[in-house]
Amino acid sequence: MTIGHEAFTFVRELVRAESAIVLEPGKEYLVESRLVPLARQGGHKDVDAFVAELSTRRNPAAMRLVVEALTTNETSWFRDTDPFTALRQTVFPALAKTRSKREIRVWAAACSSGQEPYSILMTAQDTPELSGWKVDMLAxxxxxxxxxxxxxxxxxxxxxxxxxxxxxLVRHFERLGLGWRISPALAAQVQFRQLNLMRPFPAMGKFDVIFLRNVLIYFDLATKRDILRRVRQVLAPDGHLFLGAAEMTMGVDDAWERVPAGRSSVYRIREEQRTCVP
Amino acid sequence: MRALIVDDSRAMRRIVGRILVDAGFEILEAGDGQEALDVLAAQGGDLPVLACVDWNMPVMDGLTFITQVRKQVEWRSITLMMVTTESEQDRIVRALAAGAHEYLIKPFTGDALVEKLDLLGLLPTTVGDHS
Structure with missing residues (x-):
């Protein structure tokens, strides 16, 4: 059985308010499957019972868990391959020519379980032009x-x-029991911080590269527009933005232009928009 | 495109075979390293592009097979991937040093195998629906 209409509506509103992720009708199965473990942990007979209690008691910790359970986290190393090839062959070499400090700043804005920021760092290490450079990574x-x-x-x-x-794998990981652990040297290069994209960004300076992949798809148009506008303010004027393959700025925030980079494409702030940052 | 699956477990050959067929390959099979060398020798110039190789097998193990294949100049075009439960770091390093191009650790999902094929450039773009 799937989740009832009332429970779905409650979860939908909760997730919308806390994360701006819009769960369209038809996503009942998703809500059901993500919340089953929480319902079981709480000793409820099903998701409806769990949500019914949540909606009357409004326990903040439980509500946070629900929002987290519905924030997608499907991810793999070098996801989609092409963006990372573009980083190594196009974006990093271009930055190496224009940055005098031998340092670049990268933001992975929806880092999930870490595969993306670590993949970016491994790619930087494989880029000859960045040999000896510092990569400052915020995830x-x-x-x-x-x-x-x-x-x-x-x-x-x-x-x-x-x-x-x-x-x-053998270069950047070490064996840990039945699994693997990223090398401490690589892990030490990343600063992890909680950030809600729909709220104003904290002071964090400007980035040369921003990865904002497969996250805009979950937001409604107004929120997408607002996020892209604020991303422009923290991207260096000649910086590079990566979106997911199914995402684009066209019709959302036209201050961006799409530029081919190898088999992938990156988004850059249009020349005429670079000086008049709002 | 053809792929050779070298594994002493028939069940494992069937699992890997099904994934590879879905990815557009025709399948050759062998139950150990020696049988696999014989299969390759019987192909003449019409070689498989890929061999998926188990490590632990009777008669001839996968590492020896890979070392033998790499000694033959005319087999240089074959891409070699270890598919094994052997998961220690030094094992992976040894296989790569012997000439394996990739290393997939059992257990794995179909997606993981397809992603390895993608890394190896062996995925026909027409069969790219694995996202």
Whole structure:
């Protein structure tokens, strides 16, 4: 059975308010499958019973768990491959020519369990032009649980099988029990912090590269527009933004232009928009 | 495109075979390293592009098979992937040093195998629906 209409509506409103992620009707199965473990842990007979209690008691900790459970976290190493090839072949070499401080700043804005920021750092190490450079990496996510996982950098055998070349595995990971752990040297390069994309960003300076992949798809148009506008304010004028393959700025925030980068594409702030940051 | 599956477990050959067939491959099979060398020798110039190789097998193990394949200049075009429960770091390093291009640790999902094929450039773009 799937979740009832009332329970779905409550969860939908809760998630919308806390994360701006819109769960369209038809996503009942998703809500059901993500909340079953929480319902069981709480000793409820089903998800409806769990949500019914949640809606009367409004326990903040339980509500946070629900929001976290519905913040997607499907991820793999070098996800989609092409963006990372573009980083190594196009974006990083271009930055190496224009940055005098031998330092670049990267923000992974929805880092989930950490595969993306670590993949970016491994890519930087494979870029000859960045040899001897410092990569300052900020990785943020809405989910505290995910941040904790990312910070630990521990992955199961199944997780390291996903998209990670064997040469990279033996170079950047060490065996830990039945799983693997990211090398301490790599982990030490990442600063992890909780961040809700729909709230004003904290002071964090400007970034040369921002990864904001497969997260805008969960927001409604107004929120997408607002996020892209604020992302412009924390991206260096000649910086690069990566979105997911199914996402685009066109018709959302036209201050961006899409530029081909290898088999992938990146988004850059249009020349005429670079000087008049709102 | 053809792929050779070298594994002493028939069940494992069937599992790997099904994933590879879905990815557009025709399948050759062998139950150990020696049988696999014989299969390759019987192909003449029409070689498989890929061999998925188990480590622990009777008669000839996977590491020896890979070492033997790498000694033959005319077999240089074959991409070699270890598919094994052996998961220690030094094992992976040894296999890569012997000439394996990739290393997939059992257990794995179908997606994981397909992603390895993608890394190896062996995924026909027409069969790209694995996202």
């Amino acid at each position: 943020t996510d809405l989910s505290l649980e995910m941040l904790e996982r990312a910070r630990k950098g521990e992955y199961s055998q199944l997780e390291v099988n996903r998209g990670l070349p064997a040469t990279t």
